[in-house]
Amino acid sequence: MSTYDLIIKNGKIVTAESTVQGDIAIKDGKIIEIGQSLQDSADRVIDAEGLHVLPGLIDTHVHFNEPGRTEWEGLETGSRSLAAGGVTTFFDMPLNSTPPTINKENLDLKKACADEKSIVNPRYWGGLVPENIADLKELHENGVIGFKAFMSPSGIADFNHVDDETIFKGMKEIASLGSRLAVHAESTVICDQLAEEKQKQGKTTARDFVESRPIISEIEAVRRIISYAEATGCKVHVVHASSRKVVEVIQAAKDRGVDITVETCAHYLALTVKDLEEKGGLAKCCPPLRDEDEVEDLWVAVANGEINVIASDHSPAPASMKTITDNYFEGWGGISGAQSTLNVMLTEGYFKRNLPLEKIVALTATNPAKLFGLDSKGTIAKGYDADITIVNLDESFELKNEDLFYRHQHSPYVGMTFKGKVKSTIANGEVVFENGEITASKKVNA
Ligand SMILES: NC(=O)N[C@H]1NC(=O)NC1=O
Ligand SMILES: [Zn+2]
Ligand SMILES: [Zn+2]
Structure with missing residues (x-):
C-alpha cells in the first residue's frame, strides 16, 4: 500500500x-x-x-436552481462548471430553486440533490423573506452559512423581497443566532420608479436600463442596512457591489467598527455597459454593469483590500430568456459565469493590473473560508x-x-481570450x- x-x-x-x-x-x-x-x-x-x-476557489454566490428549476441549471452541470473553473466549494443561494431554501424541509430537499449530484463541496445560504422569521433558527441549526435577503424584487415569484420591518426583525433574530445577513442591496423605490418612467417614455435601450438602476440606488440600500446593522448588531455581507462608490460607504462603516463585509463579482471587473449593448441579454444583470471608469475604480478597491470576497453570482437561464431584441427591461437578469471567475482574476487582475496571485487566493478562497467558518478550507496547509x-x-x-459545462452553454465571457x-x-x-x-x-x- x-x-x-x-x-x-x-x-x-x-x-x-x-x-x-x-x-x-x-x-x-x-x-x-x-x-x-x-x-x-x-x-x-x-x-x-x-x-x-492554488487553493480550490470558494464561490460564495451561485444560483444552481435545483430542485425545481433544473431547466435553467442544476447541481450536476453547475458543479461540473465549477470544477472546470478551479472551484471546489460553492454556497448555493436560497432562491431560483423551487422550493426556495426558506425552511428546514426545503433545505433538506436541496441537500439531498447536492449529495447525489455535486462533484464539489456544497454549502447553503438560507433565505430571509417576510414569511419565515420563525424558521431562521432551525435553518441556522442545520448548518446554513448565513442568510440572504433581497431589498428589491428578486424576479422570482416564490422569494419575496423584504420590507424594512422584516429586515429589521430578521436582523435582530440573525444577530441573536450569531449568523450573518447577506443582502442584495438596491433600492426598490429608486429602481421601480425610474424603470416605470423610462418605460412610459419608451426608453428601453441598454443605457436606459442601466440608468434605471443607478449606483445611488445601491448606496441608499447599503446606508439603510448599515443603520440597521448598527441598531441590531447583526453582521452584514453586501453582495455584488458594482462600484467603488458603494464600497466606500461600506469601508467607512468598517472603519467605525461595524461588522460588515462586501463582495464584488468577476463581471463587474471585466465587463462594461458597452458589453451589455453589444452582447444583449447575456450581459444583463442586477445591479447592472457600469462604465469603464467604474471598472477601473473597482480594481483599485480590490487592490487596496477594500473588498472581502470575489464571487460569480452565477445566475443562469435558458437562451430564450436571455434574448433581448429592443427592450432591455425584458429578459432575465443574471450572468452565467461560474466557470470563469479564476480566468477573469488572472487575466484582468494578475496579468493586466499586476494584482498579486496571493491577493487573488485571499479574495477567492482564504477570505471566504474565514468569513463563513470553513475552518478546514481556503488554504494549502x-x-x-x-x-x-x-x-x-x-x-x-x-x-x-x-x-x-453549464446546462446552457452561453456566457458573456465567450469570445474573450x-x-x-x-x-x-x-x-x-x-x-x-x-x-x-x-x-x-x-x-x-x-
Ligand atoms: N434571482 C437572481 O438570481 N437574481 C440575480 N441576478 C442578477 O443579475 N442579480 C441577482 O441578484
Ligand atoms: Zn442579487
Ligand atoms: Zn445572486
Whole structure:
C-alpha cells in the first residue's frame, strides 16, 4: 500500500501569504504533508513543474436552481462548471430553486440533490423573506452559512423581497443566532420608479436600463442596512457591489467598527455597459454593469483590500430568456459565469493590473473560508482539506461555448481570450477535472 493517495510535485504553491515551490502529499482527502522532494510512495503523482498550485476557489454566490428549476441549471452541470473553473466549494443561494431554501424541509430537499449530484463541496445560504422569521433558527441549526435577503424584487415569484420591518426583525433574530445577513442591496423605490418612467417614455435601450438602476440606488440600500446593522448588531455581507462608490460607504462603516463585509463579482471587473449593448441579454444583470471608469475604480478597491470576497453570482437561464431584441427591461437578469471567475482574476487582475496571485487566493478562497467558518478550507496547509486547483499561467485560450459545462452553454465571457488555464481541480483529494475533462467518480446518470 502506498503511503499517500496523491502527490503534487514541484508546483509553485500559492497561499494568501506567499508563493513557494514544493510538493503536496494527500491522503484520505486531506493535505498531510508539504515539503521538498517528498520521497514516499503514492498511488498517483502529478508533475506540477512550471505550474501554479492554488487553493480550490470558494464561490460564495451561485444560483444552481435545483430542485425545481433544473431547466435553467442544476447541481450536476453547475458543479461540473465549477470544477472546470478551479472551484471546489460553492454556497448555493436560497432562491431560483423551487422550493426556495426558506425552511428546514426545503433545505433538506436541496441537500439531498447536492449529495447525489455535486462533484464539489456544497454549502447553503438560507433565505430571509417576510414569511419565515420563525424558521431562521432551525435553518441556522442545520448548518446554513448565513442568510440572504433581497431589498428589491428578486424576479422570482416564490422569494419575496423584504420590507424594512422584516429586515429589521430578521436582523435582530440573525444577530441573536450569531449568523450573518447577506443582502442584495438596491433600492426598490429608486429602481421601480425610474424603470416605470423610462418605460412610459419608451426608453428601453441598454443605457436606459442601466440608468434605471443607478449606483445611488445601491448606496441608499447599503446606508439603510448599515443603520440597521448598527441598531441590531447583526453582521452584514453586501453582495455584488458594482462600484467603488458603494464600497466606500461600506469601508467607512468598517472603519467605525461595524461588522460588515462586501463582495464584488468577476463581471463587474471585466465587463462594461458597452458589453451589455453589444452582447444583449447575456450581459444583463442586477445591479447592472457600469462604465469603464467604474471598472477601473473597482480594481483599485480590490487592490487596496477594500473588498472581502470575489464571487460569480452565477445566475443562469435558458437562451430564450436571455434574448433581448429592443427592450432591455425584458429578459432575465443574471450572468452565467461560474466557470470563469479564476480566468477573469488572472487575466484582468494578475496579468493586466499586476494584482498579486496571493491577493487573488485571499479574495477567492482564504477570505471566504474565514468569513463563513470553513475552518478546514481556503488554504494549502498541513491538515487542511485537499481542495486544490492547478493552473498553467503560460497558456492562453479563447473561451468557446462548447468549453462550458453549464446546462446552457452561453456566457458573456465567450469570445474573450484568457491567459492562465485550469489544468486540474482536486476536491477532497479526488481529481474531479483534468485537461478539459470531468474525471469525478460520481456519475449521476450511470
Ligand atoms: N434571482 C437572481 O438570481 N437574481 C440575480 N441576478 C442578477 O443579475 N442579480 C441577482 O441578484
Ligand atoms: Zn442579487
Ligand atoms: Zn445572486
